[in-house]
Amino acid sequence: MTDELLMIPGPTNLAHRVAEAMSKPQLGHLDPRFLENFKETLNLTRYLFVNYSGTPFVISGSGTVGMEASIVSxxxxxxxxxxxxxxxxxxxxxxxxxxxxxKVDVLNFETGKHADPSVVDEKLSRDNYKAITITHVETSNGLSNPIKDLVKIARKHDVYTIIDSVAAVGGCELNFDQLGADIVITCSQKVIAAPPGATLLAVSKRALDAFENRKTPIRSYYMNLARWRKFMEEPGIYLATPSIQILLALHEALLMVKEEGLENRWRRHRIIADAIRAGLGALNLSIVAEEGYRANTVTGFYTPEGKAFDICSMLRDRYKIHVAQGLGDLKGKILRIGHFGNITSKETVALLSALEISLRSFNVDVKRGSAVKAAMPYLEELV
Amino acid sequence: MTDELLMIPGPTNLAHRVAEAMSKPQLGHLDPRFLENFKETLNLTRYLFVNYSGTPFVISGSGTVGMEASIVSxxxxxxxxxxxxxxxxxxxxxxxxxxxxxKVDVLNFETGKHADPSVVDEKLSRDNYKAITITHVETSNGLSNPIKDLVKIARKHDVYTIIDSVAAVGGCELNFDQLGADIVITCSQKVIAAPPGATLLAVSKRALDAFENRKTPIRSYYMNLARWRKFMEEPGIYLATPSIQILLALHEALLMVKEEGLENRWRRHRIIADAIRAGLGALNLSIVAEEGYRANTVTGFYTPEGKAFDICSMLRDRYKIHVAQGLGDLKGKILRIGHFGNITSKETVALLSALEISLRSFNVDVKRGSAVKAAMPYLEELV
Structure with a gap:
């Protein structure tokens, strides 16, 4: 913890071995050693998503590239x-x-409220939609949507599902094979705790067929998943030069996911999220996402009025802990904690105690030690 | 030179300081230190292209992403x-x-022949084109097109110019301000000798205006240069998470370009290219690109029949020197040498002597020491 502690919702601190994977001598993009490594990465990506029914994709680019490629394809x-x-x-x-x-229809839900499956059901039954887009965990506020129910409803209406699970995969329960979604997207610098620069997708057979059976061609070269599919099946072909170092680091980070075990990793994220929520509660800070729909990876909370920037700065300057401001309308009103990747109990208590002192320094009436005390029952569960 | 020597046309071996720039503790994408570094990178990108009249762009992605973004925008x-x-x-x-x-028209030129400006002039005068696409240096064969003449003709016809200078910028003479082109594209892992994962562009005011004055919206989010323009002017805004480590390494590599000096770097690449061409000549290997249009960064040469794979393997396995196979139709017929980035005389003689021994081992009649001997007059010019 001598380094600065990143508890923004990505990127995260890197494990030493992940950083080290980037500093090996440069390999060519067609070097058999790189291609072997990439094939393993694809297998580890299957493990990550529990995707043995569909195809794993790993493409150089941000989560946004993964989202756009899904839409355009x-x-x-x-x-x-x-x-x-x-x-x-x-x-x-x-x-x-x-x-x-x-032709886009939008169902808006109030900030912090989940996408209500019955409202979605109603809406889907009234028109003939090709696809629905769902955010699994909203990085901007910490909401976790009920993807199982939402996908079930979409399937009932025979609608393709595209799920942004950028801030969830690897930390929140997600079993692609059981879920029945068509495309699930994540990226390297979130829960997987690799550096930014790669997007990972799980794509169903049904979606792959849909790419092939379009009436019009896919209007992109780089974002064309049908094109990338060939690369995922035979990584030796040349489409564009991948970001080799990032993919080597991703490989190492995915190995760490496998070593920990996916279910253990979900459990760790759940326990730490419970601890953080309890700590925030003890500090009288209200969480943006409604109860029952709070992500185990990201938490947004309202700060005492006008204090978002000051608290953020104090955490950073005095404690070397980075949390994130709100995005869009929520800027200046909330702060966001990314509690994913390699976060353990020591980072959790470091954050909660620093947050408590910051609040006290701004004359907020909170009891000394209350945040960590509230978190302790959960943290004790971590083994 | 204990490491393997990459003389493929990108990626290249990295300087230690460039590799090191990637291994610093992870920064957030909105961290002021990263944003400061990125602003410097943009200034260094101006220097690289000699682009003080237009706008520099640096976007996470491969050269292909830069090319596609140019087209779609x-x-x-x-x-x-x-x-x-x-x-x-x-x-x-x-x-x-x-x-x-x-609506695409294509002017095909025979392999190794340059795009003839008079043919282009003729073609442009016969129809009303919006834009012309030009490859500066063809990575696939080592041809260098006469971009000054081609741009002059395009300007005469009031046609926008998009130039793929992926394998040239930083090694071949290119002065964006004087050239008068609209978009020039390169990427990190070629002559700049940074790791793959970033594309760099110089964009004219005229092109920026054209983005704004379109009749139809730009049909991409990530590839939309009008959107990225805002980021280049104010890097603090959030569009998509950049590949932070790659951009830090790019910054360091661009510093090295500036320290060497752009004109010195062009000169070094010219001398080494001359040395390599002389060496190949002494080995009776014919160069794909016609005389007068040979790139100072990449050389494609025909191997004795059926020997392309064997020579490539021997260079790799015995000498730890990587050169590249041909692409497309030229696969199995030619080999390609990337002589750019940090290449000096020691790598040049290492390659030429290893190539000579390989040829002799396949019973090709070449005199011992002839390749290096032919290269020496040029290499002596390097100071």
């Missing part, structure tokens, strides 16, 4: 798309689908 | 585009422009 101009807007990144799907010529 | 569906096809990457522009709805 699946959606044809004129297709009807329903976007569930539960925050900043829900809106990004609205932008993407609109840009790519879809 | 400048070209509207139905626009007429003339693509000069002088090889594999010339054809890539044909694909990109076609995918994005342009």
């Amino acid at each position: 699946l959606i044809e101009p004129g297709d009807k798309v329903l976007c569930l807007d539960t925050g900043y990144f829900g809106k990004r799907f609205v932008d993407l689908a609109t840009i790519h010529g879809a | 400048l070209i509207e569906p139905g626009d007429k585009v003339l693509c000069l096809d002088t090889g594999y990457f010339g054809k890539r522009f044909v694909d990109l422009a076609t995918i994005h709805g342009a």
Whole structure:
């Protein structure tokens, strides 16, 4: 913990071995050693998503590239798309689908409220949608949507599902094979705790077929998942030079996920999230996401009025702990904690105690030690 | 030289300080230290392209992303585009422009022959083109096109110019301010000798205006240069998480370009290219690109029949020197040497002597020491 502690919602601190994987001598993109490593990365990506029924994709680019590639590959101009807007990144799907010529309907949900499956059911039954976009965990506020129920409803209406699980995969329960979704997207610098620069996707057979059976060609070269599919099946072909170092680091980070075990990792994230929520509660800070729909990876909380920037600065300057401001409308009102990746109890108590002192220094009436005390029952569960 | 020597046309071996820049503790993408570093990178990118008249862009992604972003931002569906096809990457522009709805005409030139300005002049005068795509240095064969003449002709016809200078910028003479082109594209892992994962562009005011004055919206989020323009002017805004480590390494590599001096760097690349061409000549290996149009960064040469794979393997396995196979039709017929980045005389003689021994081992009649001997007069010029 001598380094600065990143508890923003990505990127995270890197494990030493992950950073080290980037500093090996440069390999060529067609070097058999790199290609072998990449094939392993694809297998580890299957493990990460529990995706043995569909195809894993790993592409150089941000989560946004993964989202845009999903839209442009699946959606044809004129297709009807329903976007569930539960925050900043829900809106990004609205932008993407609109840009790519879809007829977009948006279901807006109040800040912190989950996408209500019955409302979605109603909406899907009233029109003929090709696809629905869902944000699993809203990085911008810490909401966790009920993806199992939402996918079930979409399947009932025979609607393709595209899920932004950027801030969830690897930390929140997600079993692609059981879920029945069509495309689930994440990226390297969130829960996987690799450096930014790669997007990872799980794509169903059904979606792959849809790419092939379009009436119009896919209007992108780099974002064309049908093109990348060939690379995922035979990584030796040349499409574009991948970000080799980032992919080597990703490989190492995915190995760490496998070593910990996916279910253990979900459990660790759940316990730490419980601890953080309890700590925030003891500090009388209210959480943006409604109860029952709070992410185990990101928590947004309202600060005492006008104090968001000051608290953020004090955490950073005095304690070398980074948390994030709100995005869009929530800027200046909330702070966001990313509690994912390699976070353990020591980072959790460091954050909670620093937050408590910051509040006290701004004359907020909170009891000394209360945040960590409230977190302790949960942290004791961590083994 | 204990490490393997990469003389493929990118990526290159990294300088220690460039590799080291990637291994610092992870920074957030909105951290002021990263943003300061990025602003410097943009200034260094101005220096690299000699672009003080237009806007520098640095975006996470491969050279292909830079090419596609240029096409999708400048070209509207139905626009007429003339693509000069002088090889594999010339054809890539044909694909990109076609995918994005342009009416594409292609001028094909024989392998190794440059795009003839008078032919281009003739063609442009016969129709109303919006833009022309030009490959500066064809990575696939080592041809260098006469971009000054080609741009002059395009300007005469009031046609926008998009130049793939992926394998040239930093090693071949290019002065964006004087050239008068609209978009020039390169990427991190070629002559700049940074790791792969960033594309760098110089964009003219004229092109920026064209982005704003389109009749139809730009059909991409991530590839939309008008959107990225805002980021280049104010790097603190959030569009997508950049590949932070790659950009830090790029910054360091660009510092090295500036320390060497752009004109010194062009000179070094010219001398080494002369040395390599002389060495190949002494080995009776014929160069793919015609005389007078040979790149100072990449050289493709025909191998004795059927020996391309064997020579490549021997260079790799016995001498730890990597050169590249041909792409597309040229696979198995030629080999390609990337002589750019941090290449000096010691790598040059290492390659030439290893190539000579390889040829002799396959019973090709070449005199001992002839390749290096032919290269020496040039290498002596390097100071």
